[in-house]
Amino acid sequence: MKYTKLGRRGPKVSTIGFGAWAIGGMNWGKTDDEVSKNALRKAIENGVTFIDTADVYGFGHSENLVREVIEEMGEKNNIVVATKAGNDFYNTSSDDDLGYGPIKQNANYDYIIYAAEQSLKRLNIEAIDILQLHSPEKKNYKKMIHGKHLKHSKGMVKSNMLAGVSNHFRKPINLFYSMTIMI
Numbered sequence: 614m615k616y617t618k619l620g621r622r623g624p625k626v627s628t629i630g631f632g633a634w635a636i637g638g639m640n641w642g643k644t645d646d647e648v649s650k651n652a653l654r655k656a657i658e659n660g661v662t663f664i665d666t667a668d669v670y671g672f673g674h675s676e677n678l679v680r681e682v683i684e685e686m687g688e689k690n691n692i693v694v695a696t697k698a699g700n701d702f703y704n705t706s707s708d709d710d711l712g713y714g715p716i717k718q719n720a721n722y723d724y725i726i727y728a729a730e731q732s733l734k735r736l737n738i739e740a741i742d743i744l745q746l747h748s749p750e751k752k753n754y755k756k757m758i759h760g761k762h763l764k765h766s767k768g769m770v771k772s773n774m775l776a777g778v779s780n781h782f783r784k785p786i787n788l789f790y791s792m793t794i795m796i
Contacts, residue, residue, distance in 0.1 A: 614660025637671025
């Protein structure tokens with residue numbers, strides 16, 4: 614396995630990561646938790662040190678499985694977990710279901726704090742390695758950048774890679790990056 618530093622100030626991670634959306638058990642057909650956990654175990658045994666998940670994957674189930682495997686293998690200090698918030702499934706109704714379960718975009722500061730707290734509990738950690746705003750609309754970039762306060766005032770995120778976005782093309786990511794270099 615090869616390893617690299619994530620960004621200029623981030624942690625050292627494997628160049629191959631484990632994407633944990635499918636193990637959440639929603640939107641992918643029937644899944645088996647033991648098969649999912651075995652896949653994650655095998656990835657870690659083969660040197661994977663970077664796991665990407667999100668609170669919305671299986672409405673928390675993916676984060677729970679990630680925690681179970683990391684704790685079982687005694688790898689809590691050797692794995693970097695990136696999670697996401699911003700797809701609110703806590704405060705929705707069936708009217709919000711557009712085919713992925715009832716979710717809606719929510720980049721409100723209080724909501725991001727709440728979602729991060731729930732992820733901390735599910736992952737059984739004191740601070741999140743990397744927190745990303747999940748599929749944000751461009752208008753919400755500044756809200757996440759101001760989320761730097763999560764790190765400084767709440768101690769919820771430990772990496773210098775606090776601010777991030779997922780599921781975007783190069784142009785929006787470049788815009789986001791240009792906004793973050795000012796902080």
